[in-house]
Amino acid sequence: MDFEYSAKTKELQKRVSAFMDAHIYPAEAEYSAELAANTAAGKRWTALKTVEKVKEKAKAQGLWNLFLPVDSAAASGYEGAGLTNQEYAPLAEIMGRVPWASEAFNCSAPDTGNMETIARYGSEAIKARWLKPLLEGQIRSAFAMTEPDVASSDATNISTRIERQGDEYVINGHKWWISGAADPRCAVFITMGKSDPDAPRHSQQSMIIVPADAKGIRIVRPLNVMGYDDAPHGHVEMYFENVRVPADNMLLGEGRGFEIAQGRLGPGRIHHCMRLIGLAERAHELMCKRASSRVAFGKTVASQTVTQERIAEARCKIDMARLLTLKAAWLMDVAGNKVAKNEIAMIKVVAPSMACQVIDWAMQVHGGGGMCDDFPLAYAYAGARTLRFADGPDEVHRNAIAKWELGKYSPNKVDADMPVTRF
Missing domain, CATH: 1.20.140.10 (Butyryl-CoA Dehydrogenase, subunit A, domain 3)
Structure with missing residues (x-):
């Protein structure tokens, strides 16, 4: 095992560290002040201009979508940084020093995992509709898996139903801790649910693309984490109530969640x-x-x-x-x-x-x-x-x-x- 960082990684470490020094750390006080002002104005769940301004600087410097691995970059048609896991890891460490910094580089969860998932498993139509704006930072996304009524630490317990009806799937379920769902920019959910309760244990679940504006999605409340609600990102409790999406929105195929x-x-x-x-x-x-x-x-x-x-x-x-x-x-x-x-x-x-x-x-x-x-x-x-x-x-x-x-x-x-x- 050779843990010597590649020349490419070392160069990116310097650039990301310099960007943090120039734009992220100096903006921490501004970030807090803007969030407080939005709260006072009743606009807590509003995208912060502080972060958006920093994003434009990161884009301009080519420090964007650094997370995107080689295989996902090829599948998406987007060049990205093309880093391996080992090459990207030290960059994630630098970004992690400030909780909101990774978003400034379009490298934050759950968007990173969602983008990789769509790049690897989505159809060309799904990639064109959802992956491109995610990679460009025009929208954000959420991953709907965890449920309050079952022990979601065992994902086979997940009870949300994804049922085929003609050319559509109908989704019904109760989810919570859905990170990013409170963000007004959240435009799409990757949703995990049970498509065949009678299939073998690990073939019952599927993942499907659900637009955030689909009829039947009901947000109950943002949850707080030890007193913090993580606005404007948020973690919500929500329901899917007879939500209908095209059958083509299924990722990879039924039972492959x-x-x-x-x-x-x-x-x-x-x-x-x-x-x-x-x-x-x-x-x-x-x-x-x-x-x-x-x-x-x-x-x-x-x-x-x-x-x-x-x-x-x-x-x-x-x-x-x-x-x-x-x-x-x-x-x-x-x-x-x-x-x-x-x-x-x-x-x-x-x-x-x-x-x-x-x-x-x-x-x-x-x-x-x-x-x-x-x-x-x-x-x-x-x-x-x-x-x-x-x-x-x-x-x-x-x-x-x-x-x-x-x-x-x-x-x-x-x-x-x-x-x-x-x-």
Whole structure:
């Protein structure tokens, strides 16, 4: 395994870092002020001009759709950056230092996974209708999978029905934690549901394209995450009530939802984990600066042994998580997602827990300031804690890892696919 970054990646690291310094960090205060002003004016769910202005700068500098892998770029007809998972990973880390930064590069979830899904599995008509405006940043999208009435950590439980009626499919179901659905720019849902309840367990589910303006979609409410509603992106509870879409909107074919999910979730987990590592790096940086500048009981907080231990332990945890994630990305590139499934599950356990711990230590060093939005730590913690559920709870991934490990020593081979799960 050679984790030396390619010349192409190194050059992009410099450019993305320079862009963050010039345009993202200076805009953080403006972002918060605009969101507060929109809230006061009753326009909380409005696209922020601060981000839109930065997007135009990123486009102009060619720092756009960097996530788009080689195969998806070829399938979409869009050149993109054409990076491998290993090449893109360090760029995701840099973007992750500010939670909204990835959107400025058109590299944010759930759009990245949706674009890859449509590029790989959508018909030419679907790609023309939805992929092109997504790649250009004209619209946004959502992925409708998780449901409140079942344990969605086991995706075979999903009960939303997708039923064929002539030249249409009719969709009925209750979803929640549908990220991005509250954004006024959200124009399309990739929706997962049960098309054949009597089929074999992993052939019951399908994925279908649903326009956001389709009759019968009912948004109930935006949900908050530990007090944050993530406006204007949002995570909503919603219903599909006799929603009708053309039969041609089915992706790949009936009963192939799990197959699509296997292709979608691996790269997405690399993106999530590397962004978390970037978030943890920033928290570590803030912790060191704060500890060095604050005096308590006659000496700096950095002089306290307990603080030094936490700073050292945080460095170890961050670097270990990064190396494991890079290994997963490398293995996906050289051997494919299925071979890398154990490593993908491991990073999904390791990175969110690491980030939560590092951010928690940083909050502690900041004292009361760490609990409010004068610093980005409280919001960062809420986001990191969410990722212990999103794309599958820790317990599901640990169970899968244990099965694969036990299978090495069992006379009866134990195998399992990569967990297909959201919340």
